[in-house]
Amino acid sequence: MARNSAVRHYPGFLSATLACLFILYAPLVVVMGYSFNASQSITVWGGFSLRWYHEVFVGTESAKFKSAAWNSVTIATAAAILSTSIATAAALGMVRGGWFRGKALSFALLTMPIMVPEIVTAVATLIFFSAIGLVLGYGSILIAHVVFCIPFAFLPIAARLQGIEPHYEEAAQDLYADRGQIFRHVLLPLMMPGVLAGFLLAFIISLDDFIITNFIKGSGVETLPTAIFGAVKQGIKPNIMALSTLLLLVSSLFVSVSYMVGSLGNRGGRSRSGKRGS
């Protein structure tokens, strides 16, 4: 790479970077900071305190938050497991299934939901569920989450699978492994970084989904984002900031793990592919 073409030599590089970082992260920093505020105010600093965290777990609204958190975590886990399984099967079919009629179309249909405005999906899902008479509640949320998580899980898994040379499967087949054994002993372990990344991505997407969930949750069932939204409608109290900070923490943790798993897998894959001749 030419030294003088490096982006940091462009005029205004530093100030543009700082401006972007400020716009992106200042609100989050404010929320995190004021979650430790001792005072009731959300604008005036009254000293450091953990009272709002205490409030989240034992306060008047804690029961509501706890059940919402339980719903969120169980739905996210189940949705991530189911959507990752379906996405893995889809990736195997798309990447290793050879040519079939409508392959490009299938790929587009699989990944397009990512680009469809979420509000459209939300309205459509609601109409569909009422049309087939599905009772709105925990089940309907789970079904919707599984569906919209599939493309998010699919992309990293398919990308990983594309990077695995088919000669490993040929070698396994040559060494007397049947299809099931090839998948279990060779393909799945090699795909694992992609599968994990897909799982974590699906988990996070499900955990923080608001729009679709809000449309189809029915009455009485809340997830964390809808519960937080409901609480905020009655006025922003610092306990919401504490709760949001906790949610942010969990999300960042998952995204970091997903990133590390992905980069570990890629690094391994590159050095593992061995020496390329000529």
Added chain:
Amino acid sequence: MATDKQSIAVEIRNVGKRFGDFVALSSASLSIPDNEFFTLLGPSGCGKTTLLRLIAGFEDVSEGQILLYGQELEGLPPHKRPVNTVFQHYALFPHMTVSENVAFGLRMKGFDKSRINETVQRMLGLVHLEKLADRRPHQLSGGQQQRAALARAIAPGPKVLLLDEPLSALDLKLRQAMRLELKQLQKDTGITFVFVTHDQEEALAMSDRIAVMSDGTIQQTGDAREIYDNPLNRFVANFIGEANFIDAELAGKADGLCQYRLPNGHIVSCGGAAPAPSGSKRVILLRPEKIGLIADPQAGGLEGVVSQAVYLGTDTQYRVKIDGGMSLLVRCQNFGSDMSRFRTGDRVGLRIEDGAARVLAD
């Protein structure tokens, strides 16, 4: 050489393979006896790897039959064929250690633990990797990966081992050492090796027999000496070693050798002649090292002028412009003294022993 008693390990009967309109292999026939080191030699795209993949079962034949010890292989998927492959890039499983890699085929065959462990140890000993058993493939050098791939392929005890240019990713010194090791391994294990390469030196050094391929066809099959000394056609002669090709005309016969007249009128006695009517035109092959250069030309002999001399260490390669138009490549060994050296512009005589030139079939 195959005798009646020896069983045939691999028999290829009129096998063809098409990919769409592209003919990768056309009516190939071969039979490879048990316990032979057999090489498929040819330039890239000649169909040698296709033939290997057909034997392994990664591709289906378009026509013809492949038999393994008399058993028809058609319809058997690769994991049910008693052959193993050493892949060009080894394809060692990156998530397994060396010993896990070697054990893989044995595990898939359902052998019990103690037998697997015992075999893995024996295989690692065979390829001198005992100390690296717990390493992952990416922690091994190219040569070590090569040996691990060999051990993995031999461990399940295949009847035939297929090797797809296994040495091409190694550097020259290592490649030369591995040639000897491979040859020794084949002798020690008694497994029939089918080895694919584009490197003629490799083929000559290791093989019991060689099939030279080009354009999806087997051009000639034979041992190293046959292929080199008595090539059937121009392609084989040119692909293996260096060659001078001269258009010549059959002039007559003497002492069982055919007399061919070169374009300049000179008569050469050729071996390997196919029966042909007098006056028929043929191409004759003259290997550069079979021509001798002499300082004082004899009367009636071939004469020419050295137009190029290249010193190559053990040999010197000359290009000699013969009186009457053609130009020949000559290779002379460099002996201790300087007496056999010529320079550009020197006038020399050429000595061709009777039978040193060969008539090509086409």
